[in-house]
Amino acid sequence: MTPNPLAKSRRLSRALVDLRDKAGYGQTELARRSGVKPSVISRLESPGEPGRRPNILFVRKLLDALDVPRGSAEFVQIEQFAEAAADRRWWDEPRFARMGEGQKTFALVELGATGIDEYAAGLLPGLVQTAAYARHRILAGHGDDVVAAVAGRLGRQQQLATQGTTYRLVLEEQAVRRYPVPPGVMLDQLRHLLALADEPGYSVRVVPVDAKLGDGPAPRAPFAQMAYPGDDPSIVIVDGVTDPHLVTSVDEVAEYAQLHQRLREAALSDKDSVAFIKQVAKSLAAAT
Structure with a gap:
């Protein structure tokens, strides 16, 4: 069954917030370390609009800055959350x-x-x-x-x-x-x-x-x-x-x-x- 994008977006947000809190970073500090703007981090951590989709490249940059090893089970799972949240939907057709x-x-x-x-x-x-x-x-x-x-x-x-x-x-x-x-x-x-x-x-x-x-x-x-x-x-x-x-x-x-x-x-x-x-x-x- 196709995963629900909004549910995965919420799990993505929760995972990113937990990792940032664990690392002891504020959004400004994480932005400095990752090169991702604070406004983008804020949107990723608060899904907000139902139609909003995460940028997977930004998610990967955040995970790198949070010292989550690429290829680890945690990295792969969070990446999958982002991919499901950003996936194309049938109503995207013209x-x-x-x-x-x-x-x-x-x-x-x-x-x-x-x-x-x-x-x-x-x-x-x-x-x-x-x-x-x-x-x-x-x-x-x-x-x-x-x-x-x-x-x-x-x-x-x-x-x-x-x-x-x-x-x-x-x-x-x-x-x-x-x-x-x-x-x-x-x-x-x-x-x-x-x-x-x-x-x-x-x-x-x-x-x-x-x-x-x-x-x-x-x-x-x-x-x-x-x-x-x-x-x-x-x-x-x-x-x-x-x-x-x-x-x-x-x-x-x-x-x-x-x-x-x-x-x-x-x-x-x-x-x-x-x-x-x-x-x-x-x-x-x-x-x-």
Whole structure:
């Protein structure tokens, strides 16, 4: 499976900070010894923007200045972190250039995920949208190029299927009952959702409006938690009105994981959720 660039970038940053602290250098001193500008060192130690990619040459210079022997297991591992973080991505192709920066962030955190736990409130999320549903929602949105944005959503879905990612979706009832697209489009979308629910590795659950959520905070926005292989840390992406927000703190990620689990427990079972969606689709079909 392709490693997640953002997760590797975070591990790269942590490794560089630990090595610099161990050597007793400040960023200015490390810049003097390595020939790498302090601003570059600061960016490498703080990944910042999700789309930022490390310069592998600078990473090697820092490792040399920190007395990490070339060819050692430590040097090779950190070099691999940098290479994975800088690797080319499928959305670098020209046809995806205008698919939207927010969607590129979603694609980035989804890349290489072994499991995705997602929660959606009023709208169905991009990973389950049909092309027609996506097109209508993009046209109602923030001006992204429609063709590129639809292609981006379908590309993310293909990425999910190719990776064999386990996907557990929890939907509020209104996401199924509400019609933010024409009725015929919504009917096809519900049928598509039912087909996905029948796929191995997919789980779709619906939270009724009268569900008892139990103790703890209630969700304030749609979110998804990504789990990655090995020691790569999990990431949560929270869907905002305009741009998504990444949560990387271990404690905060754990809180979102607990929230998703409580929502799953409050929701209808997979079987009952499918029956619910079928009934909504049946009623919609009769009315159209």
